[in-house]
Amino acid sequence: MTKTRCDLCFLLIVLSALTLTSAHSQNQPPAPTPPPFAAVPQASQAQQDNFPAQLLEQLAAIKAAALADDYAYRQVAHLTENIGARPSGSLQAKAAVDYVAEELRKLGLDVQLEEVKVPHWVRGEETAQLVEYAGQAAGTTQKIVLTALGGSTSTPAEGITADVIVVNNFDELKALGHDKVSGKIVFFNEIFDKQKAAGGMAFMAYGEAVRYRGAGPREAAGLGAVAALVRSVGSADFRLPHTGWSFPAGIPAGAVTAEDAELMAHLSAQGKLRIHLTLTPQKLPDATGFNVIADLKGSEHPEQVVVVSGHLDSWDLGTGAIDDGAGVAVAMEAAEILQKLHLRPKRTLRVIAWMDEESGGAGSQTYTKDHSSEFLHHIAAIESDAGAAHPLGFDAKMTAAAADVLRPALTVLQSIGANVLRESTYPPGADISAMSEAGVPALGILQDGRTYFHYHHTAADTLDKIVPNELRENAAAMAVMGYALADMRDPLPR
Ligand SMILES: [Zn+2]
Numbered sequence: 038m039t040k041t042r043c044d045l046c047f048l049l050i051v052l053s054a055l056t057l058t059s060a061h062s063q064n065q066p067p068a069p070t071p072p073p074f075a076a077v078p079q080a081s082q083a084q085q086d087n088f089p090a091q092l093l094e095q096l097a098a099i100k101a102a103a104l105a106d107d108y109a110y111r112q113v114a115h116l117t118e119n120i121g122a123r124p125s126g127s128l129q130a131k132a133a134v135d136y137v138a139e140e141l142r143k144l145g146l147d148v149q150l151e152e153v154k155v156p157h158w159v160r161g162e163e164t165a166q167l168v169e170y171a172g173q174a175a176g177t178t179q180k181i182v183l184t185a186l187g188g189s190t191s192t193p194a195e196g197i198t199a200d201v202i203v204v205n206n207f208d209e210l211k212a213l214g215h216d217k218v219s220g221k222i223v224f225f226n227e228i229f230d231k232q233k234a235a236g237g238m239a240f241m242a243y244g245e246a247v248r249y250r251g252a253g254p255r256e257a258a259g260l261g262a263v264a265a266l267v268r269s270v271g272s273a274d275f276r277l278p279h280t281g282w283s284f285p286a287g288i289p290a291g292a293v294t295a296e297d298a299e300l301m302a303h304l305s306a307q308g309k310l311r312i313h314l315t316l317t318p319q320k321l322p323d324a325t326g327f328n329v330i331a332d333l334k335g336s337e338h339p340e341q342v343v344v345v346s347g348h349l350d351s352w353d354l355g356t357g358a359i360d361d362g363a364g365v366a367v368a369m370e371a372a373e374i375l376q377k378l379h380l381r382p383k384r385t386l387r388v389i390a391w392m393d394e395e396s397g398g399a400g401s402q403t404y405t406k407d408h409s410s411e412f413l414h415h416i417a418a419i420e421s422d423a424g425a426a427h428p429l430g431f432d433a434k435m436t437a438a439a440a441d442v443l444r445p446a447l448t449v450l451q452s453i454g455a456n457v458l459r460e461s462t463y464p465p466g467a468d469i470s471a472m473s474e475a476g477v478p479a480l481g482i483l484q485d486g487r488t489y490f491h492y493h494h495t496a497a498d499t500l501d502k503i504v505p506n507e508l509r510e511n512a513a514a515m516a517v518m519g520y521a522l523a524d525m526r527d528p529l530p531r
Contacts, residue, residue, distance in 0.1 A: 080445065083438075087525040088445035095524070096449040096517050099374055103513035104453070108373045110505050112140065112366035113425075116349075117356035117500045124353040125393045126157030126324035133349050134327045137365060137390045141331035144369075144376050146388065148331040153403045155326040155393045158188055160353055161317030163291065167300075168198060171307035178313075179300065183266065183293040184278035184354065185316045186250060187396050192264070192289045196315030197222075199263050203305040207249075210256060219261030222312060225249040226268050226302050229295070229490065234272045239486035240423070243493075246270045247281070254286035264289040264314055268298035273491035280352050281494045282396055289316045326350070328400045329390040333372050333381070335523065341384040342411070343523040344418035345371045345515055348394035348468055355498030359489065363425035363503055363511065365390045367482075371516040382523035384416055391468040394422065398467060405471040412475045417522045417529050420466030421482040421515060424489040425503040428482050428514045430457025432465035435478035438530045446521035455514045459483055478529050482514055 080088075116123070116133055123130040138148050163185050166178035199222045204210045210223065227249040233242035247270050254265035269279040269292045276294045283290050291314070293301065304310050329349065335341060347364020351357020368388050375386065392400035408415075419431075430447065433440055440458050447456040464470035465481030473479035492498045522529060 081441065083442045084445050087442055087527055088521070092521070092524055093445060093449065095380055096446060096521060098378055099380070099516045099520055100449055100453070100513045102374050102378055103370065103516050104509050106370065106374065106509065106512065107505065109363070109366035109370040109508050109512045110503070112369050113358060113362040113503060113508070114500055116362040116365065117358045121356050122353045123349060123351045123357055125155040125326055125350050125396045125399070126321065127353070130326055130350055130392065134329055134390070134392070137329045137349060137369065138331070140369060141329065141372065141388060144372055146331040146333050146372055148329065151328040151330055151403060151407060153326045153328060153392050153400045154323050155399050156188070156396050157321040157324040158396065159319050159321060160185055161191065161319060163316050165291070165293075165312055165314045167304065167310065168313045169309060169311035170304040171309070181293055181297045181301070181312065182276055182278055183291045183297065184280045185318045186254065186267070186280060186283040186290040186292055187352070188283055188285055188320070189290040189316055189318050190288060191317045191319065192315055194317060196313050197263060198311060198313045201301060201305060201310040201312050203302050207256060210260065213260070215260045218257065221262055222264045222266060222314065223253070223257035223262045224266040224293075224301055225253040226298050228268065229270055229272055231272050234490055235487055237487065239272065239490055242272070243270060243490055250281050250283055250292065252284055254288060254290035255284045258286040258288045262288060266290070267292050269294055271295065271490050271493060271495065275491075275497070277495045277497060279494045280354055289314065291316055326392040326400065328392050328404055331372065331388040333375060333386040335384040336381045337383040339385050340414050341528060342387045342415050343384055343519055344387050344389055344415065344469065344472070345519040346389040346391060346418070346420045346468060348392070348400070348422060349390040350393050350395050352395055352494050352498070354494065354496040355492070356500065357498060358500045359424040359498055359502050360493055361394070361422045363508060364421035367421050367508065367512040367515045370512040371519045374512070374516045375520060380520065382520055384523040386519055386523045389468075394467050401468040401471060409475065412472055412477055415472055415477045417478040417480065418469040418472045419480045419482070419515060419518060420469045421511060422466050422468070423481060423486060424484045425508050425511060426485040426489065427507045428455040428484050428511050430455050430459065430483050431480040431514070431518065432459050432461040432483050433478070433480045434461045434464055434473050436530060439478050442525070442529065443521065446518055449517055450514055453510050453513060455510060457483060476531050478531065480518065482511060484511070
């Protein structure tokens with residue numbers, strides 16, 4: 038009996054819900070129903086103390102201003118279209134430093150240029166043809182589309198010709214040993230896991246594949262290889278090669294497109310495969326670059342610093358829009374919004390446009406050398422270096438207590454869907470990693486990364502890949518979180 042009554046109760050509830058819904062739908066959309074069993078969230082004492090009503094109102098005003106502001110878009114448009122690609126040591130990198138510094142001065146910030154010794158590597162010719170393979174028609178070759186990896190050494194101008202050995206992982210390379218690798222060109226055919234990327238785990242897919250770009254050439258060189266090639270670390274099939282940093286290996290190193298990787302793997306499985314490879318990049322003497330460091334001084338604790346940042350250098354193939362002109366632009370906008378709204382936080386908001394993230398991280402290393410004694414007063418650091426797509430929230434490396442106290446700031450961002458705080462076991466941004474390792478709570482904006490690696494480090498990283506409204510959402514996330522950290526009653530706990 039009891040069971041029947043309960044079933045009846047359930048049926049009545051469902052029926053009455055349906056009735057209510059249909060009654061509503063006559064006139065207006067149904068009111069959103071809270072999920073079952075969800076309690077009304079209660080703010081903890083620490084949250085209430087740190088986020089008084091006035092601060093919450095200011096955060097809401099900052100969000101609204103960012104969602105109506107095209108400042109960040111204008112900045113990234115200038116960086117990418119008027120200046121262009123900004124590799125370390127280039128004239129464009131210097132022009133970008135001067136531009137960003139001047140824009141931040143115009144906002145009334147206290148701007149310093151921090152000198153950084155940067156590598157200066159310039160791309161040369163990059164071509165390859167398969168010159169011997171199974172089933173080859175007489176007198177023909179097959180073109181391979183590729184690009185040199187950052188730091189690659191040069192082949193002779195006329196190129197080199199050698200047998201290709203295809204390996205799928207480091208174990209296969211090791212099993213071949215020196216005798217079989219010596220004098221050959223090793224090709225690492227590690228396949229980027231597109232399903233992971235499509236399922237929202239793009240950075241995990243990247244991490245798994247990028248180790249071959251990073252360490253493959255050096256491992257191959259250690260066994261006597263004369264050059265190394267990797268399959269491009271990317272998630273799209275537009276026959277675009279993806280460049281990127283690689284440990285110095287002392288041999289020419291390049292990335293072939295996914296399509297050409299497939300071709301080489303298939304032909305190699307059928308027999309001997311030889312390639313003619315020409316890569317003529319040059320390593321020039323180290324150059325001088327700069328981090329741009331711009332402070333909006335805190336009203337009560339100017340010595341306490343909250344960093345908002347992105348990196349100003351880019352690879353040379355595209356124009357560095359999603360990697361990472363966008364990150365610099367949203368960090369700049371965080372300051373622009375506060376100035377526009379006449380909001381002066383208790384602590385200093387420090388905008389940093391990092392130099393040389395892509396080719397070794399000299400900018401972040403120099404900042405660490407110059408400022409590590411102040412890291413105790415660095416309350417938190419944020420970097421945006423995962424694109425410009427819709428933000429879901431933040432990756433955070435901080436204590437559970439710190440994450441908990443930040444909840445009210447995330448609630449402000451809930452209306453744009455940017456309220457996730459995902460615990461990260463590694464520093465959520467290359468340029469803030471030393472700070473993070475030193476105990477500074479660190480955050481990275483967590484963007485929707487499903488298409489990021491279609492374009493990352495390719496010629497297609499250009500302004501058109503940025504959706505203006507998504508960039509505004511990123512600026513809102515950066516400005517809201519930056520101001521919250523700089524104006525909370527207490528420094529974020531460590
Ligand atoms: Zn980047």
